[in-house]
Amino acid sequence: MPHEPQPQPADELDAEAVRTWSSLAVAALGRAREDIDAINVYPVADADTGTNLHLTAESAHRAVAHAFTGAPADVSGAAPESGPPKPSLAEAVRAYAHGALIGARGNSGTILAQLLRGVADVLGDEPGDRGPARLLAEALTRAAEEAYEAVAHPVEGTMLTVAAAAARAGQAAAASAGSTADVARAAYDGARTALAETPRQLAELGRAGVVDAGGSGLVAVLGALWQALSGQAPAPEAIRGRAVPVPQTPQPCDAQEHGGPAYEVIYLLEAAEPAVAELRARLDGLGDSLVVVGGDGLWNVHVHVDDPGAAVEAGVVAGRPYRIRITHFGDERRRARGERAQRAVVAVVPGEGLAVLCEEAGATTVLVRAGEAPDAAELAEAVRRAHAREVVLLPGGAEQRAAAAAAAEQARADGVRVAVIPTRSAVQALAALAVHDPDAGFDEDVVAMTAAAGATRYGELAVAERQSFTSAGICQAGDVLGLIDGDVAVIGSGLSETAEAVLDRMLGSGGELVTLVLGPEVPDTLAARLEAHVQHGHLAVDTVTYRGGRYSAPLLIGVE
Numbered sequence: 227m228p229h230e231p232q233p234q235p236a237d238e239l240d241a242e243a244v245r246t247w248s249s250l251a252v253a254a255l256g257r258a259r260e261d262i263d264a265i266n267v268y269p270v271a272d273a274d275t276g277t278n279l280h281l282t283a284e285s286a287h288r289a290v291a292h293a294f295t296g297a298p299a300d301v302s303g304a305a306p307e308s309g310p311p312k313p314s315l316a317e318a319v320r321a322y323a324h325g326a327l328i329g330a331r332g333n334s335g336t337i338l339a340q341l342l343r344g345v346a347d348v349l350g351d352e353p354g355d356r357g358p359a360r361l362l363a364e365a366l367t368r369a370a371e372e373a374y375e376a377v378a379h380p381v382e383g384t385m386l387t388v389a390a391a392a393a394r395a396g397q398a399a400a401a402s403a404g405s406t407a408d409v410a411r412a413a414y415d416g417a418r419t420a421l422a423e424t425p426r427q428l429a430e431l432g433r434a435g436v437v438d439a440g441g442s443g444l445v446a447v448l449g450a451l452w453q454a455l456s457g458q459a460p461a462p463e464a465i466r467g468r469a470v471p472v473p474q475t476p477q478p479c480d481a482q483e484h485g486g487p488a489y490e491v492i493y494l495l496e497a498a499e500p501a502v503a504e505l506r507a508r509l510d511g512l513g514d515s516l517v518v519v520g521g522d523g524l525w526n527v528h529v530h531v532d533d534p535g536a537a538v539e540a541g542v543v544a545g546r547p548y549r550i551r552i553t554h555f556g557d558e559r560r561r562a563r564g565e566r567a568q569r570a571v572v573a574v575v576p577g578e579g580l581a582v583l584c585e586e587a588g589a590t591t592v593l594v595r596a597g598e599a600p601d602a603a604e605l606a607e608a609v610r611r612a613h614a615r616e617v618v619l620l621p622g623g624a625e626q627r628a629a630a631a632a633a634a635e636q637a638r639a640d641g642v643r644v645a646v647i648p649t650r651s652a653v654q655a656l657a658a659l660a661v662h663d664p665d666a667g668f669d670e671d672v673v674a675m676t677a678a679a680g681a682t683r684y685g686e687l688a689v690a691e692r693q694s695f696t697s698a699g700i701c702q703a704g705d706v707l708g709l710i711d712g713d714v715a716v717i718g719s720g721l722s723e724t725a726e727a728v729l730d731r732m733l734g735s736g737g738e739l740v741t742l743v744l745g746p747e748v749p750d751t752l753a754a755r756l757e758a759h760v761q762h763g764h765l766a767v768d769t770v771t772y773r774g775g776r777y778s779a780p781l782l783i784g785v786e
Contacts, residue, residue: 285329497545579775653784
C-alpha cells in the first residue's frame with residue numbers, strides 16, 4: 227500500500243490540507259472497497275459502489291497531485307523535492323473537484339464528484355470575513371445542496387441523506403466557535419449517525435440488513451477530512467462505514483426482474499447549461515437514477531436505461547459527449563460474484579457510435595481514434611474486463627494484428643481461450659457480431675464469425691491531406707479518396723460522387739447487404755442519396771445505415 231502522509235493538527239485550510247485529505251480518502255476507500263461492494267443493494271445491487279468510489283477518489287487525487295507537481299503522481303501524497311510553486315487553496319480544491327468529475331464512476335462516484343464541486347465552490351472563492359471553520363461548514367452545506375440538485379429524484383436513506391446530516395453537524399460546530407478540525411469531526415460523527423439510520427429510511431436496505439453503500443463511502447471520505455485536519459485517525463471499523471450490524475450479504479439480482487433498466491450509461495459532456503437542462507428532461511424520460519453533475523461547460527452524465535443508444539444520442543443533441551461507458555448490469559453482477567461468462571467478444575472500433583453499436587450487441591469495446599492503435603496491454607485489459615473463459619477478439623485493422631496476438635498470448639497464459647479473427651475494418655466486425663452465437667461451440671462460433679467477416683468487402687472514404695501517388699493515380703490535397711479493401715480505387719472531388727463510384731465497383735461482383743457508417747460531419751442526405759443509388763442500380767440489395775460517431779472515418783462501406 228502507498229505511504230500515507232502523517233498530518234499534523236492545525237486549524238488551517240490550505241492546499242496541503244486538501245492534498246492530505248485526497249490521499250487519505252483514497253487510502254480509506256481502498257481499505258473499505260470490498261466491504262462497501264458487499265453491502266451495495268441500492269439503487270442496483272451490482273456490488274460495485276466501493277470500487278466506483280475508490281476509482282473516483284483516485285482520479286481526484288491524481289488531479290490534486292498534478293496541481294502540486296505539474297505531472298501525474300501516485301497516491302502517496304509525498305511532496306516533491308523541487309518543482310513549481312505550491313498551488314493556492316482555491317487551485318487545489320478546484321483540481322480535486324475536477325479530477326473527481328472527469329473520473330467519476332457509477333451513481334455514487336458521480337454524486338461524490340458533485341459533493342466535491344460544492345466544496346470547491348465555497349473554498350475556491352475569497353473567504354471575506356469568514357474564518358476557516360465557518361468556511362468549511364459552508365462548503366459542506368453547499369456540497370449537500372448541490373448534490374441534491376444534481377439528482378433527478380432524490381431519495382432519503384442514501385448518500386444524500388448522509389451528506390445533509392454531515393453539513394448540519396458541521397454548521398452547529400462552527401456556530402459554537404469550533405476549529406476546522408472540530409467542524410470536520412462533527413460532520414464525520416453526524417454522517418455516521420445518519421448512516422446508521424439509513425436501513426430504517428429505505429426499505430431495500432432494511433430488508434437486506436445493511437446500511438447505504440454510498441453513505442458508507444462518504445463516511446470514509448469525511449473521516450479522511452477529519453484526519454487531515456486533526457492528525458487523529460478514525461477507528462478502522464468506522465472507516466469501513468459499518469455503523470449497524472450487517473446480518474447477511476445481499477444476493478445480487480437482475481435489475482430487470484424488478485422492472486429496472488438493464489444498462490448504466492456514463493459520459494462526459496461538453497455543453498452549455500441551457501442544453502443540459504433539456505438533456506436532463508430527455509434522459510429522465512428514458513430511464514432512472516439520473517445524475518448530471520458539473521458546470522462551466524463540462525458535465526458528467528449518469529443514467530440507467532434500457533436503450534443506451536438513445537441516452538448517448540441525447541448527449542449528442544446537447545453537446546459533445548465523450549469517454550462513453552456503457553455497462554450491462556447483469557455482466558457487472560456476474561463479475562462482482564467472481565463468475566466468468568462462458569464467452570465474450572472484444573472489438574476494437576474507430577468511433578463512439580460504433581462502440582455503442584457493438585456494446586449493444588454484447589461486445590466489450592476498445593475505442594481508437596483515427597491514426598491511433600491500441601497496444602497489447604490495452605487489449606489485454608479489455609480481455610480481462612470481458613471476464614470470460616472464452617474470448618473472440620476482433621482487432622479491426624491490420625495495424626492492430628500484432629497487438630491483438632500479443633494480448634491473446636497474455637490471456638492464454640491466464641487460462642483464457644482466445645481466438646483472434648483477422649478483421650480489417652469496423653464493418654467486418656459488425657458482420658462478425660451479427661452472426662455471433664454464444665450458445666454454439668467455441669470453434670463453431672469462431673468459424674461462423676470469421677466467415678461473415680471474410681465475406682464482407684470493405685470500403686472507406688478519406689480526404690487526402692497532401693499530394694501523393696496512389697494505386698489509382700496522383701491525388702491532390704483535398705481530394706476524396708475511395709478505398710476498397712485497403713487500396714485507393716477512386717479519386718474524386720466530392721463525397722457523394724466518390725461514394726457512388728466505390729459502391730458500384732464493390733457491388734459489381736455481387737452482394738446482398740450494404741452497410742453504411744457515416745462519420746460525424748456527414749449529413750443524413752448523403753445516406754439517403756446512397757440508399758437510393760443502391761436501390762436504383764441493384765434492386766435485390768438491402769441497405770442499413772449507422773452513425774459512426776466521433777473519431778470515425780467520413781464513410782465506411784461494407785458489402786456482404
